[in-house]
Amino acid sequence: MPNDDILLRIGASLRELFAGVLPGPDAVDVAMYFVALIACVALIFTNAVILILAERKVAGFMQSRLGPHRLGPYGMFQTVADVIKLLTKEDYRPQGVDKWVWAMAPVVLFVPPVMVYAVLPFGKNLVPVDLNIGIFYFVAVSSVATIAFLMAGWGSNNKYSVIGGMRAVAQMVSYEIPLVFSILGVVMLTGSLQTSVIVEKQSGIWFILLQPVAFVIYLIAAAAETNRMPFDLVEGESEIIAGPFTEYSGMRWAMFFLAEYASLFAVSAIASTLFLGGWHGPSFLPGWVWFLGKTYVMIFVFMWVRWTFPRLRVDQLMALCWKYLIPVSLANILITGIGIFAYRAMGG
Amino acid sequence: MRTQTYELNMGPQHPSTHGVLRVILELDGETVIRAKPVVGYLHRGIEKICESKSYPQVLPYADRLDYLHSMGNALGLCQTVEKLMGVEVPERAEYIRVIMAELSRIASHQIFLGSLVGECGALTGFVFAIRDRERILDLFDMACGARMTFHYIRYGGVVQDLPEGWVEACRKFLDDFDGMMETYRNLLVGNEILQARLKGIAVLSAERALAMSASGGVLRASGVNYDVRKAEPYGIYNRFDFDVPLGTVGDSWDRMMVRLGEMEQAARIVRQALDQMPEGPVMAKVPKLIKPPPGEIYHHVENSKGDLGYYLVSDGSPKPYRLHVRRPAFVNLQLLDELCRGYLLADVVPILGTLDPVLGEVDC
Amino acid sequence: MYGKGLLTGLGITLREFFRKKATERYPEVRPKLTERFRGGKLALEPEKCIACGLCSLNCPNGSIRLVTVKDEAGKRKLSEYEYDAGACMYCNLCIENCPQKCIRWDKKFDFAGYDRKHLIIDCIAVANAKKAAEREGGAETHE
Numbered sequence: 037m038p039n040d041d042i043l044l045r046i047g048a049s050l051r052e053l054f055a056g057v058l059p060g061p062d063a064v065d066v067a068m069y070f071v072a073l074i075a076c077v078a079l080i081f082t083n084a085v086i087l088i089l090a091e092r093k094v095a096g097f098m099q100s101r102l103g104p105h106r107l108g109p110y111g112m113f114q115t116v117a118d119v120i121k122l123l124t125k126e127d128y129r130p131q132g133v134d135k136w137v138w139a140m141a142p143v144v145l146f147v148p149p150v151m152v153y154a155v156l157p158f159g160k161n162l163v164p165v166d167l168n169i170g171i172f173y174f175v176a177v178s179s180v181a182t183i184a185f186l187m188a189g190w191g192s193n194n195k196y197s198v199i200g201g202m203r204a205v206a207q208m209v210s211y212e213i214p215l216v217f218s219i220l221g222v223v224m225l226t227g228s229l230q231t232s233v234i235v236e237k238q239s240g241i242w243f244i245l246l247q248p249v250a251f252v253i254y255l256i257a258a259a260a261e262t263n264r265m266p267f268d269l270v271e272g273e274s275e276i277i278a279g280p281f282t283e284y285s286g287m288r289w290a291m292f293f294l295a296e297y298a299s300l301f302a303v304s305a306i307a308s309t310l311f312l313g314g315w316h317g318p319s320f321l322p323g324w325v326w327f328l329g330k331t332y333v334m335i336f337v338f339m340w341v342r343w344t345f346p347r348l349r350v351d352q353l354m355a356l357c358w359k360y361l362i363p364v365s366l367a368n369i370l371i372t373g374i375g376i377f378a379y380r381a382m383g384g
Numbered sequence: 385m386r387t388q389t390y391e392l393n394m395g396p397q398h399p400s401t402h403g404v405l406r407v408i409l410e411l412d413g414e415t416v417i418r419a420k421p422v423v424g425y426l427h428r429g430i431e432k433i434c435e436s437k438s439y440p441q442v443l444p445y446a447d448r449l450d451y452l453h454s455m456g457n458a459l460g461l462c463q464t465v466e467k468l469m470g471v472e473v474p475e476r477a478e479y480i481r482v483i484m485a486e487l488s489r490i491a492s493h494q495i496f497l498g499s500l501v502g503e504c505g506a507l508t509g510f511v512f513a514i515r516d517r518e519r520i521l522d523l524f525d526m527a528c529g530a531r532m533t534f535h536y537i538r539y540g541g542v543v544q545d546l547p548e549g550w551v552e553a554c555r556k557f558l559d560d561f562d563g564m565m566e567t568y569r570n571l572l573v574g575n576e577i578l579q580a581r582l583k584g585i586a587v588l589s590a591e592r593a594l595a596m597s598a599s600g601g602v603l604r605a606s607g608v609n610y611d612v613r614k615a616e617p618y619g620i621y622n623r624f625d626f627d628v629p630l631g632t633v634g635d636s637w638d639r640m641m642v643r644l645g646e647m648e649q650a651a652r653i654v655r656q657a658l659d660q661m662p663e664g665p666v667m668a669k670v671p672k673l674i675k676p677p678p679g680e681i682y683h684h685v686e687n688s689k690g691d692l693g694y695y696l697v698s699d700g701s702p703k704p705y706r707l708h709v710r711r712p713a714f715v716n717l718q719l720l721d722e723l724c725r726g727y728l729l730a731d732v733v734p735i736l737g738t739l740d741p742v743l744g745e746v747d748c
Numbered sequence: 749m750y751g752k753g754l755l756t757g758l759g760i761t762l763r764e765f766f767r768k769k770a771t772e773r774y775p776e777v778r779p780k781l782t783e784r785f786r787g788g789k790l791a792l793e794p795e796k797c798i799a800c801g802l803c804s805l806n807c808p809n810g811s812i813r814l815v816t817v818k819d820e821a822g823k824r825k826l827s828e829y830e831y832d833a834g835a836c837m838y839c840n841l842c843i844e845n846c847p848q849k850c851i852r853w854d855k856k857f858d859f860a861g862y863d864r865k866h867l868i869i870d871c872i873a874v875a876n877a878k879k880a881a882e883r884e885g886g887a888e889t890h891e
Contacts, residue, residue, distance in 0.1 A: 095507075095508075098508055099507070099508050099511035099512070100511065100512070100515055101511065195390065195392050196392075199414065199729065265505065266505075266577060268505070269730070272505075272730065273399055274399055274400040274502070274503040274504070274505065274733050275400070275729055275730050275732070275733055276729070277398065277399065343507065343508050344506070344508060344571070345505070345506060345575065345577055346501060346504035346505040346506035346509075346575065346577050346578050346581060347504060347505030347577075347581075347730075348577055348580070348581070349580070349581055349728060349730045349731065350414060350728060350730060351728065352580055352581075
C-alpha cells in the first residue's frame with residue numbers, strides 16, 4: 037500500500053495543489069522538481085547538523101568521553117550553536133588569495149552532493165528524479181568534487197593547501213576506479229543503472245550476500261572518495277594543518293564541513309541502495325524509514341572506522357588502490373560474470 | 385622539465401610539533417630534502433636563572449625542564465647536589481624516589497605513545513593513553529599535591545612521607561596497568577596501518593646513533609645496550625631486576641616498541657620497590673641553608689628521554705656558581721634532519737614523534 | 749592474517765563505546781581535591797603572622813611582597829601582604845618555611861580573571877573580609 041506512505045501523500049496533495057494553480061502538466065512537473073530540490077537541500081542541512089553531532093558523540097563515546105553534553109539535553113543543540121557562531125564570524129579573506137577561485141571553491145564543492153541526492157531512492161516511488169542511468173549519474177557527478185578541492189588548494193596561496201589539493205586530486209581520481217568497478221558487479225546482476233530498479237531487484241536477497249567483496253571494496257573506496265579517516269590525507273591535520281581548508285574560516289569553512297557530511301550521507305545511501313536492499317524491510321515501518329536506518333548504520337560504520345584507525349601515507353594510499361583494490365575488483369567482476377553465465381546456463 | 389624545491393615552514397604554530405618547535409623543511413614535491421629544526425621558542429634561560437637562586441629555589445625549576453618526567457629531573461638534580469655535599473639519603477626515601485621516577489617514566493611514555501599515534505591519525509589511541517596517564521597523575525596528586533610540577537623529591541630525601549592508602553592505590557594502578565598495555569597492543573601495536581606507517585622508516589644505525597650522541601630510547605632502538613640505570617647504577621637501581629628493551633633495526637617502529645617495553649619494565653621496578661620498601665624516615669639531616677663545598681660535579685640519570693646530566697659548579701656559596709643541564713631531548717633532536725632526508729612529508733611527523741622531544745627541555 | 753589487527757582495533761573501540769565514560773562534568777561536579785593539594789591562592793592569618801618575611805625570602809619568583817612596620821612597643825608588625833598568583837610556581841616553599849604556619853592554600857583554584865591585576869591578591873584584606881563575613885554570619889545565627 038504505497039499510498040499509505042505519509043511522504044507520498046504529501047507529494048500527491050502538493051501535486052494537486054499545483055495543478056489547480058499552474059497551467060499545464062509540464063509546469064506542475066517543474067514545480068514538483070523544485071519541491072524535491074528544496075526537500076533535498078533541507079535534508080542536507082538538517083542531516084549535516086545531526087551528523088556533526090553524531091560524529092562528535094560517536095567519537096566521544098569511543099574515546100571514553102561524553103562528547104558535547106552542555107547545550108540542551110545530551111548536548112543536542114551544540115551544532116546549532118556552532119552554526120550560529122560560524123555564521124556570525126567575520127568573513128575573512130587572507131591577503132594574496134586568488135579571489136574568485138578561492139571564494140568559489142566551497143560553493144563548487146557543495147554542488148555534487150546536492151546533485152547526487154536527486155537519484156537517491158528514499159522509498160518506493162520516492163526518488164526525486166528517477167533517471168534510468170542513476171548510478172552512472174552518481175559516479176559522474178561525485179567526481180566533480182575533485183575540482184573543488186584543487187580550486188581551494190590552489191586559490192588559497194598557501195603551501196599546505198597546495199599539497200592538500202594535489203593529494204586530493206591524486207586520491208580521488210585513483211579511487212574512482214575501484215568505486216566504479218565495485219558498483220559494476222551489482223549493475224551486472226541487475227542489468228540496470230536505475231536506482232529504483234536496483235532496489236526493486238533486491239526484494240528477495242540483498243546484494244551484500246551476492247557481492248560481499250564488492251561491498252568491502254565499495255566501503256574502502258567510498259571512504260577515500262569522501263576523504264574520511266584512514267584516507268583523510270587531504271586534510272591530514274598532523275601534517276598539513278587542514279590541507280585545502282587551511283585558509284578558510286567562518287561560514288566558508290562550514291561549507292566544506294557541510295559538503296563533507298552531505299557526501300558522507302550520499303555514499304552511505306548509495307551503499308544501502310546497492311548492497312543493503314534500499315527501502316526493503318518488514319512492512320510495519322514505511323520504506324523510507326528503512327532506507328534512512330540502513331544509511332545511518334552505514335554512516336556509523338564509517339565513523340567507527342574513522343575513530344579507530346590511523347591514517348595511511350600517500351604512497352601507501354596509492355599502492356592500496358592500484359595494487360590491491362583494482363585487481364581484486366576486476367577479479368570480482370570476472371567471477372560475477374562467470375556466476376551469471378553459469379546461473380543462466382543452468383536455466384535460471 | 386625544470387623542477388624546483390621549495391621551503392615549507394612547519395611550526396612554531398603547528399598541530400604536531402610537540403609545542404613550539406619550528407622545522408624548516410626543504411621539499412621536492414612531498415619528499416624531504418632537508419629538515420632544519422629551529423629551537424628556542426620556549427627558552428626561559430633556566431640555567432642562568434639558577435645562578436641567582438639558592439639551592440632550594442633551584443629545585444622547582446628542574447621540574448620545568450622536561451615537564452613530562454619531572455620526578456626524574458628532580459631526582460637527578462637532588463642526587464647531584466647530594467653527591468657534592470656527601471649526604472646519605474634514608475632507605476625509605478630512596479625507594480619512594482625510585483617509585484616516583486618510574487611512575488613518571490610510564491606517564492611520560494604514555495604521552496609519547498599517545499602523541500605518536502595521534503599524529504599518525506589514531507586519535508582514539510591518544511585519548512586512551514592520556515586517560516590512563518591520569519591515574520598516575522592522581523597518584524602524584526595524592527603524594528605531593530600537584531599533578532605536573534611536583535617539587536616532591538628534595539635534597540636529602542622526599543618532602544613528605546607517602547600518605548595513607550597510597551601504596552594500595554599504587555598497587556591497584558599496577559594491577560590495571562597490564563590491561564592498559566593490552567589495550568595499547570590490540571588497538572595500536574597490532575594495527576597494520578600503524579605498522580605500515582612506522583616500519584622501515586628512518587632507520588638509524590648504531591654507529592650513527594653513537595656518533596650523534598643519541599641516548600635513551602632512540603639509542604636503544606638501534607641496538608646499543610646503554611641505560612644509565614644499568615651502566616652506572618645511581619641511587620638504589622642496582623637492587624632491582626629489570627631488562628633493558630633493545631631494538632634490532634633502529635626504525636621508527638623499534639623506537640616505539642622500545643618505549644612500550646620500557647613502560648613494562650618500569651612497572652616491574654615499581655612492583656619490586658613497593659615490595660621491598662622499608663619503614664623509616666624520609667628525609668636526611670640536611671642543613672636549612674644548603675651550601676655545598678666548593679667544587680664541581682657531573683651526575684647523570686636515565687630520564688624518559690635519555691641520558692640527563694647535571695654539571696654543577698659550586699663556589700661554596702648558597703647559590704650554584706654554574707649549573708649546566710645535558711638535555712637528552714635536545715641532543716636527540718639533532719637527528720631529525722638526518723632521519724627525515726629522503727622520506728615523505730607525512731613521515732616527518734612520526735619521526736619527530738619517535739625522537740620524543742619535549743620543548744621545555746629542548747629549549748630549557 | 750592481514751587485517752586481523754584492524755578488526756581487533758575495531759572491537760576495542762566498539763567495546764569502549766558501551767563502557768562507562770571517564771569525563772568529569774567539571775563545573776557541576778567539583779573535583780575531589782586531595783589533602784595535600786597545592787593550588788588556589790595563599791590564605792594568610794594576619795594575627796598569627798610575626799612578619800618575619802621568610803615566605804617572601806624563600807619564594808623563587810618573588811611572588812610574595814610584604815611590608816612591615818614597627819609598632820609603639822618596637823615590635824614588627826605586618827602592614828601589607830601581597831601575593832601575586834601570576835608569578836607563583838606553587839612550589840610550596842613559602843608554606844614549608846613559615847615558622848608560625850600562618851599561610852596555607854585556600855584550594856579555590858578557579859579564580860580566572862580578565863586582567864593580570866586580578867592575580868595580585870591582598871591577603872590581609874581577604875582575611876579581614878572573611879572574618880567580617882563570619883562575624884555577620886555568626887550574628888545572624890545568634891538572632
